[in-house]
Amino acid sequence: MLSIHCRARLCRQAVLLTATLLLSACIGGSGKPAPAAASAPPVLNTAAVIVDSGPAAASGAINHAYVTVRVCVSGSQGQCANIDHVLLDTGSSGLRLVGSVLTAAAVTLSSETDSQGRTIEECVSFAGGQTWGPVALADISIAGETAAKLPVQIMDDAGAGAPAPASCGANGTLVNGVTGFDANGVMGVGVMAQDCGSACVAAATPLPVYYGCTSGGVCGAENSALSAQVTNPVAAFAADNNGIIVDLPNLTNDNGDATVQGQVIFGIGTQADNIMPATAITVLGANASGDFSATYNGSSSALPALIDSGTDSYSFNDSTLALCTGAWVGYYCPTVAPQSVYAVNTGATGVSVPSVSNMVNFAIANPNTFVPTAAAYIDLAAGGGSTNFTWGMPFFYGRKVYIGIEERAAGSYTGPFYAY
Amino acid sequence: MSRRPPQRLLPALALVCACAPAAHAGLGGDAASILSDTIDMQGVATAAHFPAYEVQEIVTGGGLRVREYVSGGRVFAVAWAGPVMPDMKAVLGASFAAYAQHLASLDHPGLHRSIRIATADLVLESAGHMRAYYGRAYLPALAPAALSVAELR
Numbered sequence A: 001m002l003s004i005h006c007r008a009r010l011c012r013q014a015v016l017l018t019a020t021l022l023l024s025a026c027i028g029g030s031g032k033p034a035p036a037a038a039s040a041p042p043v044l045n046t047a048a049v050i051v052d053s054g055p056a057a058a059s060g061a062i063n064h065a066y067v068t069v070r071v072c073v074s075g076s077q078g079q080c081a082n083i084d085h086v087l088l089d090t091g092s093s094g095l096r097l098v099g100s101v102l103t104a105a106a107v108t109l110s111s112e113t114d115s116q117g118r119t120i121e122e123c124v125s126f127a128g129g130q131t132w133g134p135v136a137l138a139d140i141s142i143a144g145e146t147a148a149k150l151p152v153q154i155m156d157d158a159g160a161g162a163p164a165p166a167s168c169g170a171n172g173t174l175v176n177g178v179t180g181f182d183a184n185g186v187m188g189v190g191v192m193a194q195d196c197g198s199a200c201v202a203a204a205t206p207l208p209v210y211y212g213c214t215s216g217g218v219c220g221a222e223n224s225a226l227s228a229q230v231t232n233p234v235a236a237f238a239a240d241n242n243g244i245i246v247d248l249p250n251l252t253n254d255n256g257d258a259t260v261q262g263q264v265i266f267g268i269g270t271q272a273d274n275i276m277p278a279t280a281i282t283v284l285g286a287n288a289s290g291d292f293s294a295t296y297n298g299s300s301s302a303l304p305a306l307i308d309s310g311t312d313s314y315s316f317n318d319s320t321l322a323l324c325t326g327a328w329v330g331y332y333c334p335t336v337a338p339q340s341v342y343a344v345n346t347g348a349t350g351v352s353v354p355s356v357s358n359m360v361n362f363a364i365a366n367p368n369t370f371v372p373t374a375a376a377y378i379d380l381a382a383g384g385g386s387t388n389f390t391w392g393m394p395f396f397y398g399r400k401v402y403i404g405i406e407e408r409a410a411g412s413y414t415g416p417f418y419a420y
Numbered sequence B: 001m002s003r004r005p006p007q008r009l010l011p012a013l014a015l016v017c018a019c020a021p022a023a024h025a026g027l028g029g030d031a032a033s034i035l036s037d038t039i040d041m042q043g044v045a046t047a048a049h050f051p052a053y054e055v056q057e058i059v060t061g062g063g064l065r066v067r068e069y070v071s072g073g074r075v076f077a078v079a080w081a082g083p084v085m086p087d088m089k090a091v092l093g094a095s096f097a098a099y100a101q102h103l104a105s106l107d108h109p110g111l112h113r114s115i116r117i118a119t120a121d122l123v124l125e126s127a128g129h130m131r132a133y134y135g136r137a138y139l140p141a142l143a144p145a146a147l148s149v150a151e152l153r
Helices: A008-018 A099-104 B033-040 B088-105
Strands: A044-053 A065-073 A079-091 A093-098 A119-126 A129-142 A145-155 A185-189 A210-213 A220-223 A241-248 A260-266 A284-285 A292-295 A301-306 A314-316 A339-346 A359-364 A381-383 A389-391 A399-404 A418-420 B045-048 B054-061 B067-071 B074-082 B114-118 B125-129 B132-138
Touching: A044 A210, A044 A241, A065 A185, A079 A099, A093 A099, A093 A129, A093 A314, A099 A145, A119 B125, A145 A418, A292 A389, A292 B125, A418 B067, B033 B045, B074 B088, B088 B114, B088 B125
Parallel strands: A079 A185, A093 A145, A301 A389, A314 A381
Antiparallel strands: A044 A065, A044 A260, A065 A079, A065 A129, A093 A185, A119 A129, A119 A210, A129 A145, A210 A220, A241 A260, A241 A399, A284 A418, A292 A301, A292 A339, A314 A389, A339 A359, A399 A418, B045 B054, B054 B067, B067 B074, B074 B132, B114 B125, B125 B132
């Protein structure tokens, strides 16, 4: 198992040593020894983030943060397209693009194959569904950052590849298309470098995540080396590859804004524009699953928690709050709104970041008062389960949120961590 | 974060017999259905006994843990935790239809990372993201009167 942990400048030296082998962890060595950081030419490291009603094929999105990603057939100079309305998701790792969108953009990515010549496909679960499709290599760029030969997933909405095996889709709904996500793809920029990680590398019984599929469409679960797994694009950038800062402004209207424009800054402490302040910031270390913990409104239960731009709302269980009916089913509709609540975040213990706690006060609006045509809503909360706590998109408005990638140093911290 | 396993776990596979598969496996199924669930999941089962119920725990080679809670000969609750989600059709049994219907009713598309269903017939909580999924479901009509939901995990 080749395993390279990029730590800023060391990364380029590692690339020199393994230039022909290394495909995912840190691509793009210049062929020259790494210069001192102070003299490195600055890379354009900020990309626009927009919250709007979504791609043309699926308008009506709420609290979706989108970026535009340039995707090229790996090694080609010309087979490229700018894919807009890709969901910026701090709750996952890896770039997933809707197959029919790539087809319409005339970008044909070739599926990877395993040692037996079978097509590698992947099944990814989220609580409300699963997505399925092949793994392919792409050269991607966003702002001035580039990742070459990045393993990405093509979400096979057109049924071009092997059909999903029974074990994928068994959790309720197979979601592959633009209308399922209100997005043309998902760019997972979470605290992990790969999507599955070590659990998928050498399991005695391979997890039902990566599959090898015959030309006849018969798929069997198989293990996957870290370097072949669908990888957080940021972790694969040639520079600024230790994390991101999501920087969204506050909303101007309590009842919803039509659009919000912010930015994502790549790298933490790598350039003048992404320095993490030494004070007045909360840094929460995450565990091996990517979670810290949160206790809601004085509860005695510390719940696994994350800061997730891919979730449109705060999500937790509070049986004292009324649930909406009608258009906002699944969300809270407090009878007295806005309802003031709080949660205390605590960093994971036993990780490199010292564990600290921080109380966050927030409010829950009644979405029936929202302007229905808006796309960005503050204070939106959903009735989630009582086994977890999710700081979704409303948390991001008016904050800078830092996402530190596992095993990468960022200032005096080493990921995985969240900071705000 | 650590979830302590129930006390007095006993290997149950030694009791495997060539019985016919149970008609209804998973949530709401009879106790014998756990055997077929174990085979379907390619897991190893252990059992623990509590005053109000019995817990059958199935752990797969990939590290997924599913617990089936049995009282009065029926599986009244299930709970799971692991790096992947379980096969929800198998785990939820006859309740899968209500679960699928709930998912289909969600108006706002996106990455639903936390699901809660609370009806008179079924309570289900499912959450997580890659590397860490967890959830539980129970049938209020079959649950022991003194059940604390927090025990289902």
